[in-house]
Amino acid sequence: MKWTKRILLLLLPGILMMLLAAWISFPWYAQSLLDRALQDKPFRVQVSGTGIPGFSGVGFRKLTASFTSPADRCSATPSTYRLSIDHGRFSWNGAEFFRAMLFPGNLQTTLGLDADSLQLKADPANFLFMDGRPRLVMRLNLTHKKGFRMEMHPSTVAYSVADATVSREKLRLEGLCYRVFLAAKNGWQQPVDTLAIAKLLRDGHPAPLGNFRALFGSKRDPLKPCTLILSDCSVDLFSWNAMAERIEYDLKDQKTSFTLSLAEIPLAELPWFRPAAGNPVTGSGKIRGSVPIEFRDSTVMVRNAVVSGETGARVIYLDKKNNPWFSLDIGPEKNKDAAIEKINASFTLNSKRQNFPGIAVSGLSAQCFGGQLRISPFSFEPEQKTTVQLTVDVRNIRLLDRLKYHGECEGTFGGTLSGSIPLAYGKNGLTPGNIRIASTASFSNMPLSALAGREKTPLASGTMHGRLPLEYRDGLLLVQNGSISGAKGTNISFFDTKKQRWLSFDLGVSPLAHTINASFTSGISGSRPPAIKSFSASTLGGTMQIAPVVFRNGTGGIPLTIRLKNIKALDRVRLHGDFRGSMKGAVSGSLPLLFRPNGFAIKNASLKSGGGGTVSVTSPAPEKAASGRLFVTSGNTADYTFLEPDLQLNRDYTGKTVIDFSLRELRRKTPEGLIELAAPKGKLSLWQNRAYPEKMTLSDFSAGFFGGTAVIEHVDYDLAGNKAETVLQLSNIPLQKLLDLQGTRKIYATGTIKGSIPVKMEKETLEIVDGAMNAESSGQIIYATTPEERAAANQGLRTTYEALSNFLYARMNSSVSMAPDGRSVITIRLQGNNPDFQAGRPVELNLTLEQNLLDLMRSISISSNVEQIISEKVLQQQK
Amino acid sequence: MTGTIIKSMALKALAALMLLGCFAAPAFALDLETARAKGLAGEVDNGLLAVPPGAAPDAQGIVNAINNQRRAEYAKIAARNNLSLDVVGSMMFEKIYTRLPAGTWVQVKGQWKKKAG
DSSP states (O other), X not given: OHHHHXXXXXXXXXXXXXXXXXXXXXXXXXXXXXXXXXXXXSEEEEEESOOOOOSSEEXXXXXXXXXXXXXXXXXXXXXXXXXXEEEEEEEOOHHHHHHHHHSOXXXXXXXXXXXXXXXXXXXXXXXXXXXXXXXXXXXXXXXXXXXXXXXXXXXXXXXXXXXXXXXXXXXXXXXXXXXXXXXXXXTTOOOOEEEEEEEEEETTEEEEEEEEEEEEOSOOBTTBTTEEEEEEEEEEETTEEEEEEEEEEETTTTEEEEEEEEEEEEGGGSTTTOOOTTOOEEEESEEEEEEEEEEETTEEEEEEEEEEXXXXXXXXXXXXXXXXXXXEEOSOOTTOOOSEEEEEEEEEXXXXXXXXXSEEEEEEEEEETTEEEEEOOEEEOTTTTOOEEEEEEEEEEOOGGGEXXXXXXXXXXXXXXXXXXXXXXXXXXEEEOXXXXXXXXXXXXXXXXXXXXXXXXXXXXXXXEEEEEEEEETTEEEEEEEEEEEOTTOEEEEEOTTSOEEEEEEOOOTTSEEEEEEEEEOOTTSSSOOEEEEEEEEETTEEEEEOOEEOOOSTTOEEEEEEEEEEOOGGGEEEOTTEEEEEEOOEEEEEEEEEETTEEEEEEEEEEESOEEEEEEEOOSOSSOGGGOSSOOTTOEEEEEEESOEEEEEEOTTOOEEEEEEOSEEXXXXXXEEEEEXXXXXXEEESOOTTOTTEEEEEEEEEEETTEEEEEEEEEEETTTTEEEEEEEEEEEEHHHHHHHTTXXXXXXXXXXXXXXXXXXXXXXXXXEEEEEEESSOEEEEEOOOHHHHHHSOHHHHHHHHHXXXXXXXXXXXEEEEOTTSEEEEEEEEXXXXXXXXXXXEEEEEEEEEEEHHHHHHHTOOHHHHHHHHHTTOOEEEO | XXXXXXXXXXXXXXXXXXXXXXXXXXXXXXXXXXXXXXXXXXXXXXXXXXXXXXXXXXXXXXXXXXXXXXXXXXHHHXXXXXXXXXXXXXXXXXXXXXXXXXXXXXXXXXXXXXXXX
């Protein structure tokens, strides 16, 4: 017994020494322990840098493991998974281990694994899983067997993946979270848990796809044993959420198929339609879509996807004031098709071909607004900066049917689009190629103000409708045989300073313009500047043409010359308010315009008409006593008739306007009389001084007047104050003509007179200061009396009668003055003789008339007064 | 009735005019007959004289002088009969025209022509 004890005492240190040696040398045989333990197992584990085990754990520098899952019915090729864990540490409860070793029975303990990083690489799936600071926890059942033998049975393995990444070639998923929990009692099946992926990156750039969530467990559908199923999936596409009830991944065919539901996406939240300063496009309403997707071998196939808007969903183009301008309805409408349906496409992502690592898109087609849209296959690789070429083919797309104009009334359009649009996307951005598009566009209920400008005078009102067959090809926009009509009541109105409409131009004609043929270069292709190559139209019985013009930026402005021929424009003029009348006639001429950003100029425009018309002006309610009014007595109407107007127009960019005008005739007719101006012509200058826009200047005016000529060299007319001052030059006016107009039957005269009459106009009054009218040459004046009149007259008057029975004047001078109220003094001095009177001795006659000349001018009948004055012996015979 | 009176007066006036024509003639190098015969003066349908277009202005003086006289006479007739000078003038033209030799320049309704034979 003693020996036994002694031997034991001797052996104990030895055992202890052996245990100590085994403990210390653990790093050297740990690998062989593992190898032996994993013999005949389908995986290999390599561990290096193993530390000396402690009571509660052991560390290592690197642990690699590889596991090959053999080919099975779901996978034709075996898959190899390589696990690599850096700077890890297994931890355990030492006391529990010893107790399990020393005492019989079962015990549960925990084996933990912490590391700096964990990587899992799969081949040939070719993905790499990486997790920083992973922690795996394994629950073990320890069973004490005979001796120190012990059996370990893992009961659960838990691994909370938080913020891991998975990458495959250029694609990278970040922020992957998933709770792995495998338990023996569940047959080591992963229970259903939430798989979350924060973002997807391509080449390090975030894709507009993120915040993916789905429920996933490893248990498979017995009917689909080779299919992994994700359910209740949701993903943020741009900023909105897309859902898929179920995503199935077929392990055997390595494909995914699911239907992505885009539910109620507010259009305004899409990146292109987000309200922002300078973004003229926005959206209202919501769209939804259903996108069946198949993913296989890096290729995403979209089959029969549908995107449709809810009722009222529209894309809105805003005007400069951020009011809706045009809108494109994408909601469902009666008898109209869903916005976009039957979308098919195939996207090959991140192709394995080394020379092409981008996206290849093929078979992209859709039914869009009732028509067909097809895009040629193209490939896209942002890194290589190659130019992407593609062609968009459109057939019968009823886009215009859904287009609306939002103005004072809602304008609508119609027509289909067909054609092809080649596009290139490269370092210069998006550049279109030779676009070919054709459409017979129609429009109706388009407010005219959309063309002529809102809130401006002249004011355009009414609506237009028309049909424009359009074709765009080779950089040319062609209009072929278009027509435009104005709805009844459509017009452009002009207003006076009191905002009363006085003139309008009636455009309510059907058709207003037809046979519209035009060609424009768009300038889109960049090689050619925008230009009008040709423009012609038949309008109002005549034709209109625009001379070819190229729109180049330059200091000279953009020239635009409009040629008019026999356009019955005067027939469309309507007069309002105090103005009445009608005009008739065709207008011909040319209107050369120059456009600059700061305005427009007119250069030598020439407009001519063989027609004419009458404008009747009814004087408004009297503001002054009748005696003070010059042109029209209150309540009376004056008819101005003009014939054959001919205008030459010039306007500079500041608005200075000069109109050289001539007419064949201008007549003013009032109940009291008629004034005729033959061939009046002159120069009218307007808006010469910005600070004084009321000033209007008439210069070089001349007209045939009473058989002679009236000339005004220069007169400034103040429109605001109705003020003007000038000298009226009269010449070559037959004296007889004046007397004829006055209706006299007793006084006859030959010879002509010339005069210089300073006129001062203010409000509606007229003042003449020191006017002079003289005979241009000698002549004859006859005051014819009957023998009875002579017999009845007294001696003095009889002598006067006799002297004037055949008075040959050598000179005739007169002076005229008139106060603003019309009171005037006219003195006439006649020098001459009567060959039948007192042997033809020289006679000088002086005549003074004092009267209200305005009354006379209104009635234009001086004669009776003259006769009366003579009868009243005002005539003084001298010498 | 009135017409007869006017006609008789017109005839008297015409006789007076003939005389006037003779009176006036010595003052000018040309007399009216010669001027008319030479085509330097013509009769106008208003009863006055005028120099036909293209003719030398030699007769302008006598034309003016005779016209002044004619006007004075016409005015008297017009006043007596309450007519206008133009009416009297055109009536006088009719009378004058019948007495004009063929080939004399006459202006009717603005058109100059030679009186037919």
